[in-house]
Amino acid sequence: MDARGWDQCDFVYVCGDAYVDHPSFGMAIITRVLEAHGYRVGVICQPDWTGPASISALGEPRLGFLVSAGNMDSMVNHYTVNKKPRHEDAYTPGGRAGARPNRAVTVYGNLIRRTFKDKPIIIGGIEASLRRLAHYDYWQDKLKRSVLLDSSADLLLYGMGEHSIVEVADALAAGLPIEQITFVNGSVYRVSGPQALDNVYDYELLPSWDDLTADRLEYAHSFNIQQQNMDPITGRRLVEPYPNGVYVVQNPPAVPLTTAEMDEVAELPYARHWHPDYDEAGGIPAFDEIRFSISSNRGCFGECSFCALAFHQGRMLQVRSRESIIREAELLTRDPEFKGYINDVGGPTANFFKPACTKQLTHGVCKNRRCLWPSVCRNMDTNEDAYAELLRDLRQLPGVKKVFVRSGIRFDYTMADASDKFLVELLQHHVSGQLRLAPEHVSDAVLSVMGKPRREVYDAFVERFERLSAEYGLKQYVVPYLISSHPGSTMKEAVELAEAVRDMGYMPEQVQDFYPTPSTMSTCMFYTGVDPRTMEPVYIPRDPREKAMQRALIQYRKPENYKLVKEALRKAGREDLIGYGSKCLIRPVPPKPGAGGKKTGAAPSKAGATGKRAKGSGTERPQCGAGRGHGNENPAVPQPQNRAERRAAARSGKKGSAPTTGRGGAMQHGRPSPGTPGGCATGKSAAGTNPHARNRAAQGRQGANRH
Numbered sequence: 001m002d003a004r005g006w007d008q009c010d011f012v013y014v015c016g017d018a019y020v021d022h023p024s025f026g027m028a029i030i031t032r033v034l035e036a037h038g039y040r041v042g043v044i045c046q047p048d049w050t051g052p053a054s055i056s057a058l059g060e061p062r063l064g065f066l067v068s069a070g071n072m073d074s075m076v077n078h079y080t081v082n083k084k085p086r087h088e089d090a091y092t093p094g095g096r097a098g099a100r101p102n103r104a105v106t107v108y109g110n111l112i113r114r115t116f117k118d119k120p121i122i123i124g125g126i127e128a129s130l131r132r133l134a135h136y137d138y139w140q141d142k143l144k145r146s147v148l149l150d151s152s153a154d155l156l157l158y159g160m161g162e163h164s165i166v167e168v169a170d171a172l173a174a175g176l177p178i179e180q181i182t183f184v185n186g187s188v189y190r191v192s193g194p195q196a197l198d199n200v201y202d203y204e205l206l207p208s209w210d211d212l213t214a215d216r217l218e219y220a221h222s223f224n225i226q227q228q229n230m231d232p233i234t235g236r237r238l239v240e241p242y243p244n245g246v247y248v249v250q251n252p253p254a255v256p257l258t259t260a261e262m263d264e265v266a267e268l269p270y271a272r273h274w275h276p277d278y279d280e281a282g283g284i285p286a287f288d289e290i291r292f293s294i295s296s297n298r299g300c301f302g303e304c305s306f307c308a309l310a311f312h313q314g315r316m317l318q319v320r321s322r323e324s325i326i327r328e329a330e331l332l333t334r335d336p337e338f339k340g341y342i343n344d345v346g347g348p349t350a351n352f353f354k355p356a357c358t359k360q361l362t363h364g365v366c367k368n369r370r371c372l373w374p375s376v377c378r379n380m381d382t383n384e385d386a387y388a389e390l391l392r393d394l395r396q397l398p399g400v401k402k403v404f405v406r407s408g409i410r411f412d413y414t415m416a417d418a419s420d421k422f423l424v425e426l427l428q429h430h431v432s433g434q435l436r437l438a439p440e441h442v443s444d445a446v447l448s449v450m451g452k453p454r455r456e457v458y459d460a461f462v463e464r465f466e467r468l469s470a471e472y473g474l475k476q477y478v479v480p481y482l483i484s485s486h487p488g489s490t491m492k493e494a495v496e497l498a499e500a501v502r503d504m505g506y507m508p509e510q511v512q513d514f515y516p517t518p519s520t521m522s523t524c525m526f527y528t529g530v531d532p533r534t535m536e537p538v539y540i541p542r543d544p545r546e547k548a549m550q551r552a553l554i555q556y557r558k559p560e561n562y563k564l565v566k567e568a569l570r571k572a573g574r575e576d577l578i579g580y581g582s583k584c585l586i587r588p589v590p591p592k593p594g595a596g597g598k599k600t601g602a603a604p605s606k607a608g609a610t611g612k613r614a615k616g617s618g619t620e621r622p623q624c625g626a627g628r629g630h631g632n633e634n635p636a637v638p639q640p641q642n643r644a645e646r647r648a649a650a651r652s653g654k655k656g657s658a659p660t661t662g663r664g665g666a667m668q669h670g671r672p673s674p675g676t677p678g679g680c681a682t683g684k685s686a687a688g689t690n691p692h693a694r695n696r697a698a699q700g701r702q703g704a705n706r707h
């Protein structure tokens with residue numbers, strides 16, 4: 001602050017992530033946006049939450065505090081689906097775990113309130129966004145109140161926050177008290193008292209907290225209403241009553257950014273690196289994932305049930321212009337560490353490069369219909385030429401050797417594209433041996449619950465991909481991602497999946513147990529036992545033993561899974577799969593110690609097509625949105641440097657400039673120089689979403705969701 005000549009910040013942003021000034025990080029986007037509007041913002045990253053001194057490091061801000069847990073919900077960041085602590089945190093220097101508290105938004109909010117009793121506190125980011133109303137919390141296995149109430153905050157901004165944060169900042173700067181800022185779309189506020197709702201207009205009353213806690217079906221009903229009011233054009237104001245005359249009011253979603261605004265946000269003067277304070281620890285692992293990747297779009301009309309992305313970013317696609325993306329690529333080529341490989345050009349779903357249809361731009365998205373399920377809507381424009389041409393233009397830039405698409409693609413969307421243009425471009429130039437897709441299951445019953453296309457669509461895509469690859473002289477294969485124990489999956493469907501795996505000829509290395517992260521449709525099913533769209537009962541695998549069996553079935557070749565697989569087959573009445581026949585999954589006797597290991601694992605390799613089995617690891621991956629990292633692994637691309645190499649590179653000064661450092665880990669940025677704080681909203685999730693690399697950023701996808 002001294003270096004900038006500031007005596008006070010306008011806002012102090014407190015964040016659970018370390019500071020990376022890059023447009024894949026919500027904190028960087030929001031703070032840069034505020035800076036561009038003339039506000040001085042200080043950032044305090046990963047403060048010591050055991051005492052108030054850490055959040056006082058930059059003094060009292062003039063207008064208020066902004067609080068975010070970071071790019072992921074802190075509970076997803078901290079715990080596996082089995083509720084065991086993770087040992088790494090990709091958003092912390094050196095990947096060290098333990099730098100933020102559980103339920104970070106709540107903890108930081110209350111910490112600030114203890115010291116700054118009357119200062120406005122505005123919470124945002126993925127954790128706040130997906131917990132904005134009453135929600136099921138998997139880790140405590142119960143319903144929790146809106147995080148607005150538990151965090152002692154004054155206002156909550158949900159979804160993409162560029163518009164709403166500026167509106168709130170301008171209102172505060174104009175002298176409006178925070179309790180009067182009730183008019184901002186994309187915000188949630190609280191009112192109380194006998195006449196509390198007198199000034200709330202045109203709203204829909206949700207079931208009350210008392211109703212929700214008395215009857216789980218009331219939560220399913222409430223969730224369905226919320227899902228139907230996520231559109232910025234047709235969404236209504238929602239009111240959730242709490243005891244003692246308290247009401248939480250959710251305003252309609254913020255208006256999506258135009259292409260010009262998307263370009264502007266993407267091209268703010270980011271330092272495009274972590275703060276130099278982190279060099280000694282080896283930097284921020286999540287940054288390695290996205291350093292040479294480009295976000296081209298936001299939002300998703302895929303609406304997989306296990307994904308919260310539409311609930312966070314919305315169904316309406318927001319895209320950058322080709323020119324802006326080209327400019328960013330050219331910027332990458334000037335990075336001294338750029339080796340010629342752009343690792344990704346995509347978003348939550350890479351091949352969604354325009355809104356699903358023109359009707360939704362004026363009338364909003366359909367309330368009671370999904371765009372891609374049960375089949376592709378006939379009003380949808382499925383031509384993918386623009387994305388194909390973008391990829392072609394990028395790979396022809398001087399200095400670019402190869403452009404990869406690591407964000408997932410929706411294969412049903414591509415199948416609906418009558419032209420082969422995109423697919424041919426993809427398999428010829430943007431895939432290296434394997435195309436990773438996320439069918440998630442093979443049982444049509446389970447796929448229906450997931451909101452995914454039928455198995456025949458996946459099979460047809462695989463046939464088309466391999467046929468076209470062969471026509472171009474390429475031996476390339478599709479590698480599927482699968483989810484076990486998703487709502488709707490009984491042991492019968494789990495065995496059906498194992499048989500499909502057998503017929504594929506290799507064992508998937510990536511298997512994800514269903515993870516009930518906040519505010520997904522599938523999580524609502526997990527808690528209530530019904531599909532909120534129909535209120536029909538849905539089977540929920542809850543018993544840990546059954547879940548272990550369902551998971552083991554997918555990797556039935558692993559010797560360590562033998563007992564579980566045998567038990568599962570007996571339970572399903574499928575002893576016919578125990579024996580020596582070619583269709584049997586296991587033999588009647590367990591493998592001898594040390595035997596069979598080389599047959600397990602597998603994956604994307606030529607072995608897949610020949611029926612040979614390769615090695616696999618069976619590592620956990622977040623069932624995250626398609627986003628980054630679901631894509632196509634490329635062995636030809638140099639892997640991110642290890643920690644020692646990063647340190648060495650950091651010391652040699654090979655990187656861009658970064659914001660100035662404040663005291664005690666706090667950083668300041670603001671007018672007039674670049675470097676800002678902030679981030680209530682998440683842009684394309686930076687790291688987070690990548691299952692493989694544990695890059696779980698954009699939890700729109702956090703922890704869950706591929707497409």
Ligand code: SF4
Binds near residue numbers: 356372377
């Ligand atoms: S008309 Fe079809 S593509 Fe358009 S919003 Fe409705 S379901 Fe989606």
